[in-house]
Structures are given as C-alpha cells and as structure tokens.
Amino acid sequence: MAPLIYQLRLLGVILGAVQLISGYSFKNCIAEPYSNLKGFRCNNRADKNISAIVKDLPGSAVNLTASFNRVEHVPSNCFAHLPNLNYLSLDQNQLNYIDPLAFQKLHQLKYLNLSCNSLSELSPSTFEDLHSLTSLSLTRNSLKALPETIFSNVAGLKTLNMRNNRLTNFSAVVKSVSHLTNLTFIDLCFNNLTSLTHSNISLPQSLKKLYLGGNNLHTLGCNPSLFRFIELLDLSYNPKLPSVAFKGVDLRNVKRLTLQFTSVKADELLNISNIYASHVVFSGMGLKNDSLLIGLCATLGRKLKWIRNIDLRHNGIRNINGALSSCPEITGALDLSNNELKKVSCLNFLNKHMNLSKFTAEHNHLTSLPNCTVKKMPHFKSLKELSYRYNRILSVSKYAFSHMPNIETLKLNINNVAFLHREGLKGLKRLKTLRLDNNLLTDLFNETFKDNCDLEILNLRNNRIAVIFNGTFMNLRNLTTLDLGGNKISHIQPSGLDGLKSLSKFYLDGNSLKQIDSFFNSAFQDTLTVLDLQSNFIHFFSENTSSPFLKLRKLSDLKLDSQRNHGLVLLPQNLFKGLHSLRSLYLTNNNIASLAPQAFDDLISLNFLTLDNCCVGVAKLQPGVFKNLRNLTRLIAENMGIQNFSKEVFGNLTKLRILQLNRNVMQSISVDVLESLPKLEYLDIRNVPLSCTCKNSLLQNYTVNNPDVQVVYLDTMPCPEAKNKKFHNFDSKVCYIDLGKYLFFTTAAAVFLFTVSPLLCVKLYWKIKYSYYVFRSWFSDYWSRLRDEEEKCKYDAFISYNFSDEEWVLNQLLPNLEGNGSSFKLCLHHRDFELGRNIVDNIVTAVYSSRKTICVVSKNFLQSEWCSLEIQLASYRLFDEHRDVLLLVFLEPIPERQLSSYHRMRKVMLKKTYLQWPGSDCIDPSQAQELFWNQLRRAIKSGSRLEKDPDEDFDPASKETGNVENLLSDKDYLLP
Known part of the structure; x- marks a missing residue:
C-alpha cells in the first residue's frame, strides 16, 4: 500500500493536486534530538554567511549554537525570522563586524555569546532590540571601548563578561552599566585598565561580583564607595597594585577579596582597610616563609578569635613548621595547594587547629605519607575531607591517617603511589569517598579496605593492578561505585568481588580480561545497574556460550565496545539472556562476524544501542534481529557495511526516534521501512552512496517533503555518480511522469475493458x-x-x-x-x-x-x-x-x-x-x-x-x- 501512496503523491506533484510540505532537514544545521524543533547546532560549517547558515531554520527555534565557523560579519535582520530565540551562541567564529540591526526582533533572547571572535567595536544600537537579555559574553575579542548607550535597552541584564579584551576606560564601562539595576556580575579581567578612575556615576547596587584581575592597575583611584555593594572582588594578576591603593576604600561588604599576584602585603592590607580579615584570600600574596606567615597570623589574631577558612595557595611555602600556631583557630578549610611543601608530618603544624574540617595540599612536592601512631599525636576528629592530589607521593605507610579517624573524603589521586600498606587506611571507618586513581598500585589485599565499612565510592582507575584476590572487597558492603578501569586486570578470583552487596556502578574498562563467565555470580547481582567492560580482550568461542549476565536482573547500562585484538568476533546468541532491564548497550568497534536473529531477544527495555564499526565488512543483519526492541529510541549503526535496509530487520522498531546510518554501503533505502518507524525524528544517512536513480525517487521525495523526520545535512549529500549533483534535487521527473501516464492509461483501459468490451463481444464478436x-x-x-x-x-x-x-x-x-x-x-x-x-x-x-x-x-x-x-x-x-x-x-x-x-x-x-x-x-x-x-x-x-x-x-x-x-x-x- 505504501508504494502506491507515494506513487499517487508523486503524480499529485506533477498535476499540482497536492500542496508540497516543507521538509524537516536543514542545509547547515542539525536540530537537537528530542527538542521539538527548538534546539539547533550549526557548527563547523564552510559557509561564511551567517544568514545563509540559519535562513532555513523554523520560527520555533529557541536555542541556537553557531560556533566554530568562519563567519566574519553578522548582517542586519539575519535572525529576524527566529523571534522565539532564548539562547544564541556565535562563539569561536571570526566575527569582526556586527550590523547595528543584526539582532533585530529578538525580543525573547536571554543569553547571547559572542566570545572568541575578532570584534574591535560595537555600534550603540547593537543590542537595542534585546529587551529580555540577561546574560552577555564578549570574552576574547578586541574591544577597546564601549559606547555609553550600548546597554540602554537591556535593563534586565544580569551577567556581563568582557574578559580578555582591550578596554582601557573603566569610567566608560561604569557609565554604560550604571542604569542596569539587575546586573549582578561583571568580568573585566585581562583588559588594559590602568586605574578605576570614574565619574560620580556609581556601579549599580545590584552588582555583587566584580572581576578586575589581569589588568595593569597601578592604583585604584576610585571613589571610596565604588565597592560598597560588591561581595566578590577579584583584583588578582595586577602585579603593580600596591597595598596603599586600598586606603580609604570601603570594603566592608566584600565577602571574598582575591589579590593573588599583586604587590599588596597581607598584613598591610588588614591594617589600612576596613575589610573583614576572614574575607581576604591570601593566595599568591608572597607569604613564602615563616616570618611572613607569623606576621599575618599575628595581625589576624588581633582582629579575630577564630577564622573559618584560610587560603594560602600559590605562596611558594616550603616549610610551615609552627608558623600557623599564632593564627586564630581555623574551624573550616585550610588550603596549602600550589606551594612547595615536601612533607606534612602528620599535620603536626596544625596542633592548634583541632577543629579543622578540610585540609588541602594539592600540587606540592609530597613524596610519602608516614605512620601517624606516634604518642601525643594530635587527633583531628573534626576533619572530614583531605586532599593530597597532584603530588609525588610514592608510598602510604600503615596508620597514615589514624590521626583523622572521622575523615569522609580522601583524595590521593594523580600521584605515584606504588605502595599502599595493607593497613595504610586503617581506622578510616567513616570514609565514604576514596580516590586512588592515576597511581602505580599493583596489588590490593584483604586487609587494604578492611576498616572502610562505610565506603561508597572507590576509584582505582589507571593503576597497574593485575589480579583481584579473594576477599579484597569483603567488608565494602556499602560500596555503590567501584572504578577499576585502566588497569591490567586479567583475572578476578572466584571470591574477589564478594562482599559488594550494594554495588551499583562497576567500571572494568581498559583491562586485560579475556573471560567474564564466572565472577558475576556475586553479591551485587541484584544491585548492579552499570557495567563497563570496554577495551578488554574478551572473546567467545561458541555460539552456545551461556550468558555471564544472567543474574544481573537490574543491569541498565552495559559497555562491551572496543574489545582489543580484533574485537569480539563471535557474539553468542544467548549472551544477553536475562537482561530484561537493560536500557543502554554499547558494541562499538568490534569485528562481529554476524548477529544471531535471537541475539537481542531478551532486551525488551533497551532504549539505546550502538553498533557502529562493530562488524567485519558487510554486515549480515538477519531478519528479526531487532524484533523485540520495541522500546528502542536510538540506534547507532554507522559504518557497519549494511547493504540492505529491510523491513524484516528494522520494521519492529516502532519507538525509534534517532537512527544513525551514515558511512554504510546501501545504494537505496526503502521508504516502506522508514514508514514502518512511526516515531522516527532524526535520520543520519551521510556518506551513504545512495544512487540518484529512479529506485531512490521515492526516498528523495520522503527526505525532501517529510515534515516529521530530520535528515541530517540533506542539502550536502552528493550523488555518487556525479559529485557536483545533490541527492535532494536530482532529476526524478522521468521516474514519475511515465508512472503517471501509465496509471492514467491503465485506468482508462480498465474502464473501457469492463464497460465497452461486453458490448463489443456481443455485437462485433x-x-x-x-x-x-x-x-x-x-x-x-x-x-x-x-x-x-x-x-x-x-x-x-x-x-x-x-x-x-x-x-x-x-x-x-x-x-x-x-x-x-x-x-x-x-x-x-x-x-x-x-x-x-x-x-x-x-x-x-x-x-x-x-x-x-x-x-x-x-x-x-x-x-x-x-x-x-x-x-x-x-x-x-x-x-x-x-x-x-x-x-x-x-x-x-x-x-x-x-x-x-x-x-x-x-x-x-x-x-x-x-x-x-x-x-x-x-x-x-x-x-x-x-x-x-x-x-x-x-x-x-x-x-x-x-x-x-x-x-x-x-x-x-x-x-x-x-x-x-x-x-x-x-x-x-x-x-x-
């Protein structure tokens, strides 16, 4: 019936009896799946004309991203046909000029991103029609000045980012934004400001965050009340800015002042300004020796009885010893990251700060964590989080954390830890998150995690672990996430995963596993939802291999893609048996010889299936292979060598919404099959050698005129027979004009035969x-x-x-x-x-x-x-x-x-x-x-x-x- 319908439709086109419907495909853009024609991406296009790129987009568009193009100019009214736009991003182009009326009629636009372009000036009326604009980004351009009235019509603007430009006149900026009563954030970092001199016009009272770092400020030179409503003030990376610049400036409401890499002295600042001492970030203020730290602490001690947080990053501190003893008690976080510390000595230097809740010493030169069971060792019972990331730690001794028994988050990742003592984590009974990824660990033992009964997340990715021994995780009954990816695991002993009664996410990708037929009969078979086995050496040798996943009744995400040494090759017909809850299956980059018709029969809940690059040569998809995948919404079947697109294979995918078939080898696609997919909205058939012949005339009509299915970049699909011709407009009249005549004469002959021939037989026999x-x-x-x-x-x-x-x-x-x-x-x-x-x-x-x-x-x-x-x-x-x-x-x-x-x-x-x-x-x-x-x-x-x-x-x-x-x-x- 379907071919006849299309024949009649084609005939109707010729006779003018059927009105053409605009097709659902776009020349330079892709509609975001599931967006209902509201979200579009127009990235990496060769066209330099932004009007040509977006001209065929519908008026329903709400979000539009046109990035990484070669657009140099935005002409007037080029978005006028998109009045419903809320989000527009034109970043990473080559824009050097925007017409004054470029954004005309965009009354609903709220977010505009013009960053990473070459804009050197803007017209005063550039944003005139953007009455609803709340966020504007002009980062990484070449703006030298802003017209005073450029924001006159954008009263609702809340966020303004002008980072990395060439602005020199702070006063002009203040004038342009002074009337913006909703403005809360301005970023003017890395411009060419030398002072903050301005007229009597003040910044709006709504402004809470002002970033002025990375300029050439020699002084502030501003009205003392300029910052009276600012809560977050960043003046970092102004190396010539002195302490005296803050004399008389009202900083009472500033809750975070950043002065990293300036000439401001911490103790001087606290003595000459009215800022609350605990609101200053002391990062990058040259506090590199004990005397400077002691001086700071003395000043703080005179002003405060206790302080919540102290940030001492980027100070070049090598030894801290007892310098912090004179500081008021730290009750919150102490950050010593990005210094030159070589040891922390069980945090003895913090013996006065026993109520510390978080200690961070990342990006230092720590080489080991010693045993901390020495008598009279201070115990940090309030410490909840400890981070030693990005150091050079080689070993963790036993009882290394015994002095912080209540720690909940421990980060030792991105070090060189090759030795973790069996009792190195001893006593951490409340530990919930442990990061040991990106180290050199080779062995894990029964005692390693014995005390970590409350552990929920354990990350051991990118180590050198080869074997998981029996009982390694026996006591981790609350563990929900275990990441063992990127190791060299080739064997998991029969009881190696016992005890993981709550495990939900298990990552084993990038290992050396060859078989997976035994170790999933474990305690987590009723809790596991995510299993990642990609990039191993898994192979099967018999079609009748029983399923190792049979008892994983709640598994929803399974990754078997990119098995090394030629891929899976053989996919047993019962491999996925019992996986009734599986929703996502990844089989990418495997050289599967064939898919058995019953391979996916049990995957009745599957929503997402990726098979791209999974087959050898020409894919032999058997009839009925997808027959039970009635809940599948996205199928990626790219570069599979598919020759025939048949209803017997794809006809049961009644809920399929996204179908990616690019880089296959079929020369034609049956419209009957596509019409059997009633929910289809997104079809990617790029790089498929569809012949521009009569056998694809119905497909051409389907792709051009179907209002429900988006065919990705249809206008750029070439004809294999002639590269200068396009599939969407090859001449198919010869295919359906003759058909129309044939239908007409056949019908006329039939009418004549059944009405006149009986009379002729009687009279002229x-x-x-x-x-x-x-x-x-x-x-x-x-x-x-x-x-x-x-x-x-x-x-x-x-x-x-x-x-x-x-x-x-x-x-x-x-x-x-x-x-x-x-x-x-x-x-x-x-x-x-x-x-x-x-x-x-x-x-x-x-x-x-x-x-x-x-x-x-x-x-x-x-x-x-x-x-x-x-x-x-x-x-x-x-x-x-x-x-x-x-x-x-x-x-x-x-x-x-x-x-x-x-x-x-x-x-x-x-x-x-x-x-x-x-x-x-x-x-x-x-x-x-x-x-x-x-x-x-x-x-x-x-x-x-x-x-x-x-x-x-x-x-x-x-x-x-x-x-x-x-x-x-x-x-x-x-x-x-």
Whole structure:
C-alpha cells in the first residue's frame, strides 16, 4: 500500500493536486534530538554567511549554537525570522563586524555569546532590540571601548563578561552599566585598565561580583564607595597594585577579596582597610616563609578569635613548621595547594587547629605519607575531607591517617603511589569517598579496605593492578561505585568481588580480561545497574556460550565496545539472556562476524544501542534481529557495511526516534521501512552512496517533503555518480511522469475493458475474431503467398461449406468439377487439410493456396464459426488485395433479415452477382442445373486480378440480383 501512496503523491506533484510540505532537514544545521524543533547546532560549517547558515531554520527555534565557523560579519535582520530565540551562541567564529540591526526582533533572547571572535567595536544600537537579555559574553575579542548607550535597552541584564579584551576606560564601562539595576556580575579581567578612575556615576547596587584581575592597575583611584555593594572582588594578576591603593576604600561588604599576584602585603592590607580579615584570600600574596606567615597570623589574631577558612595557595611555602600556631583557630578549610611543601608530618603544624574540617595540599612536592601512631599525636576528629592530589607521593605507610579517624573524603589521586600498606587506611571507618586513581598500585589485599565499612565510592582507575584476590572487597558492603578501569586486570578470583552487596556502578574498562563467565555470580547481582567492560580482550568461542549476565536482573547500562585484538568476533546468541532491564548497550568497534536473529531477544527495555564499526565488512543483519526492541529510541549503526535496509530487520522498531546510518554501503533505502518507524525524528544517512536513480525517487521525495523526520545535512549529500549533483534535487521527473501516464492509461483501459468490451463481444464478436486471425496471419509464413503468381496456386478452388451440406458437395459439386471431363482440382476439409496442424493455419493455407474460394452458403453455413472465418479471409483478399477470388453459391433462398448481421457478405453481394443452386421447384431442373455448372466452371477459369478497384467498376443499378441481362454479361458472377 505504501508504494502506491507515494506513487499517487508523486503524480499529485506533477498535476499540482497536492500542496508540497516543507521538509524537516536543514542545509547547515542539525536540530537537537528530542527538542521539538527548538534546539539547533550549526557548527563547523564552510559557509561564511551567517544568514545563509540559519535562513532555513523554523520560527520555533529557541536555542541556537553557531560556533566554530568562519563567519566574519553578522548582517542586519539575519535572525529576524527566529523571534522565539532564548539562547544564541556565535562563539569561536571570526566575527569582526556586527550590523547595528543584526539582532533585530529578538525580543525573547536571554543569553547571547559572542566570545572568541575578532570584534574591535560595537555600534550603540547593537543590542537595542534585546529587551529580555540577561546574560552577555564578549570574552576574547578586541574591544577597546564601549559606547555609553550600548546597554540602554537591556535593563534586565544580569551577567556581563568582557574578559580578555582591550578596554582601557573603566569610567566608560561604569557609565554604560550604571542604569542596569539587575546586573549582578561583571568580568573585566585581562583588559588594559590602568586605574578605576570614574565619574560620580556609581556601579549599580545590584552588582555583587566584580572581576578586575589581569589588568595593569597601578592604583585604584576610585571613589571610596565604588565597592560598597560588591561581595566578590577579584583584583588578582595586577602585579603593580600596591597595598596603599586600598586606603580609604570601603570594603566592608566584600565577602571574598582575591589579590593573588599583586604587590599588596597581607598584613598591610588588614591594617589600612576596613575589610573583614576572614574575607581576604591570601593566595599568591608572597607569604613564602615563616616570618611572613607569623606576621599575618599575628595581625589576624588581633582582629579575630577564630577564622573559618584560610587560603594560602600559590605562596611558594616550603616549610610551615609552627608558623600557623599564632593564627586564630581555623574551624573550616585550610588550603596549602600550589606551594612547595615536601612533607606534612602528620599535620603536626596544625596542633592548634583541632577543629579543622578540610585540609588541602594539592600540587606540592609530597613524596610519602608516614605512620601517624606516634604518642601525643594530635587527633583531628573534626576533619572530614583531605586532599593530597597532584603530588609525588610514592608510598602510604600503615596508620597514615589514624590521626583523622572521622575523615569522609580522601583524595590521593594523580600521584605515584606504588605502595599502599595493607593497613595504610586503617581506622578510616567513616570514609565514604576514596580516590586512588592515576597511581602505580599493583596489588590490593584483604586487609587494604578492611576498616572502610562505610565506603561508597572507590576509584582505582589507571593503576597497574593485575589480579583481584579473594576477599579484597569483603567488608565494602556499602560500596555503590567501584572504578577499576585502566588497569591490567586479567583475572578476578572466584571470591574477589564478594562482599559488594550494594554495588551499583562497576567500571572494568581498559583491562586485560579475556573471560567474564564466572565472577558475576556475586553479591551485587541484584544491585548492579552499570557495567563497563570496554577495551578488554574478551572473546567467545561458541555460539552456545551461556550468558555471564544472567543474574544481573537490574543491569541498565552495559559497555562491551572496543574489545582489543580484533574485537569480539563471535557474539553468542544467548549472551544477553536475562537482561530484561537493560536500557543502554554499547558494541562499538568490534569485528562481529554476524548477529544471531535471537541475539537481542531478551532486551525488551533497551532504549539505546550502538553498533557502529562493530562488524567485519558487510554486515549480515538477519531478519528479526531487532524484533523485540520495541522500546528502542536510538540506534547507532554507522559504518557497519549494511547493504540492505529491510523491513524484516528494522520494521519492529516502532519507538525509534534517532537512527544513525551514515558511512554504510546501501545504494537505496526503502521508504516502506522508514514508514514502518512511526516515531522516527532524526535520520543520519551521510556518506551513504545512495544512487540518484529512479529506485531512490521515492526516498528523495520522503527526505525532501517529510515534515516529521530530520535528515541530517540533506542539502550536502552528493550523488555518487556525479559529485557536483545533490541527492535532494536530482532529476526524478522521468521516474514519475511515465508512472503517471501509465496509471492514467491503465485506468482508462480498465474502464473501457469492463464497460465497452461486453458490448463489443456481443455485437462485433466475429469482427474481433477475424481481426485476430488476420493479424496472426500477417506474421506467419503464409503471408508471402500474397505475392505468388496465380499459376503457382496448388488448387483451383477451396470449398467452404458446412458439415450439414457435405452430401451436396460430395454428390453434386465434386463430380461436376473434378469429374465428367473437368480438370479442376478442389481443396476440401476432410481430404486436403494437413493432419495435426492448427485448424486456423490449415484454413489460411487453403485460402491463399487456391485461385478461388467457393462458399456454399446455407442457413447452417451462416451459423458456423469456421465458415464465417473462411468467408472473412476470402473477402479480405477481395477488398484489400484487389483479388477477385470469392464465389458465393447459395443452396437455398435466405431472407434479407438473416443476412443483416453479415455485413461483409452483403457487401460482396451488392458488388458481385452470386450463384444460386436451382432446386427441384424449377420448371426444368436438369437444364437449370446444367447452366449452373457451366457458369461455375466459367467463373473458376476466369482470372482473379482486377484492373481497378471493384468498387469503382460496379454499378448497382445494372447488377441487381435476378436480372436476366446479368446472365449474358462478361462478368464471372452470374445469376441463372
């Protein structure tokens, strides 16, 4: 039914009866799946014209990203057809100019990203129509100044990012944003500001975050009240900014002041400014020795009894010893990251800060963590989080963390830990998150995690672990996430995973596992939801291998992609048996020889399946392989070598929404199959050699006119036969114009056949039958007899008669013409027809092999089908070949009404005189019969060629039937 529908649709296009619907594909953009034509990506396009890139997008677009293009100019009104845009990103282009009316009519736009371009100036009316704009990013451009009224119409602006430009006039910036009563954030970092001098106009009271780092500030030079409403002030990376610059400046409301890599002295700042001491970030303030730290702590001690957080990053601290003893008690976090510490000595230097909750010492030079069970060791019972990431730690001694028993998060990742003592984590009974990834660990033991009963997340990724021994995780009954990816695990002992009763996410990717048929019969079989086995050496050797996942009843995400050394190759037909809850399956980059029809039968809940690059050469997808995947919404089948896209394979995917088939080898795609996917919205068939021929004419119509399915970059799909032609507009008229004519004439013929033919059969039965035999004789070898000379005829006369008149023929005609001294040779049915030959061929041969045809006409003759055929053939020679070959002999009188239906015989009778056998009712029968035979012999002997058309010589007035004068005429047809 579907092909007929498309044929009629194509015919409708030709006839103008069907109105075309705009297709759901875009020349330079991709509609985000599941976005309902609201989200679009137009990235990495060759076109430099942004108007051309977005011109075919629908007015429903809400989010638009056009990044990483070569666009240099944004013309006026190029987005005017997209009035519903909320989000517009034009970052990573080459923009150097934006027309004043470029964003005209974008009254709904809230977020505009113009970062990473080459803009050097903006028109005052650039953002004039953006009444709803709340966030604007101009990062990484070349702006030197801002027009004073550029933000006059964007009263709702909340976030303004102008980082990495060339702005020099802070006062102009203040003027441009002073009226923005909703503005909360401005980033002016890494510009060319030398001071913050400004007019009497102030920053808006709503502004809470002001970033001015990375400029060339020598002084502030601002009104003392400039920062009175600022809560977060960043002045870092202004190396010439002195402490004195803050004298008299109101910083009472600043809750975080960053002065990293400036010339500001911490203790000086605290003495000359009114900022609350705990709100200063002391990172990068040159506090690299004990004396400076002691001075800071002394100043802090005079102002505070306790301090929540101290940030001492980037100070070049090598030894800290007891410098922090004079500081007020730290109750929150202490950050010593990005210094040059070589040891932390069990945190003895923090013996005064026992209530510390978080300690961070990342990016230092720590090489080991010693045993911390020494007597009188301070215990940090309030410490919850400890991070030693990005150090050079080689070993962790036993009881290394015994002095912090309540720690919950421990980060030792990205070090060189090769030795973790069996009791290195001893005592950490409340530990919930442990990061040991990116180290050099080779072994894990039963005692390693013995005390970590509350551990929930354990990350051991990218180590050198080769074997998981029995009982390694026995006590981790609360562990939910275990990451062992990127190791060298080749073997997991039978009880190696025992104890993991709560495990939900298990990552084993990038290891050396060869088999997975034993170790999943573990405690977590009822809790595991994510299992990552990609990039191992897993192989199967039998189609009938039982499923190792059979008991993983809650597994929802399974990754088996990219198995090394040639991939899986063989995929057992029962491999996924029992995985009724699985929702995502990854089989990418495997060289699977074939997929069994029942391979995915149990995956009734599967939503996502990726098979790209998973097959060897041409994929042999068996009918029914996806038959139970009725909940599948996304299928990635790229570069599989698929040749045939059939309904038997894909027809059951009734909920499929995204289908990616690019880089396959089929030359055509059946529209029937695509129409069997009622939920399909996204179709990627790029780099598929679809031929631009009639077999794809329906597909072309489907892709161009289907309003529901987005065909990715349809306009750029080339024809394999000619690279300069495109699939979407190759000439397919020849395919459906002939089809239209065919349908029209077929329909007309059918109507004629069923309405007129019954009438013709009744009225013109013999005419039709005669025409058939004449046509047939045209192609037979007997047609050549028309050109033979009469002297070469085999017979003098062919006798056409009805069987009921055979007695007269045998007793009267035959003796009088072949006997009694006559030399005529007659052709009779029963005597001269060739046995076994078709009756029609015998009749044609007899007519054209005889000089004359004598029709013995009687009432029975007129009722005979074969007799009628014989007279028709003879009359054909008479009228169409100008051969006077027909003789009519009437055995009995026949009324005119009985001859009315034999119009050809009547035509002969009107033009030629006929003979009538004298019956016994004549006055002198013997004399009449003698005259009859004489006249008949004379007619047979006469020549058959006519000099003129018989119609021209005939005068109906002088040849009436029964006229005595006709008996004496020279004509061959006489009436006695």
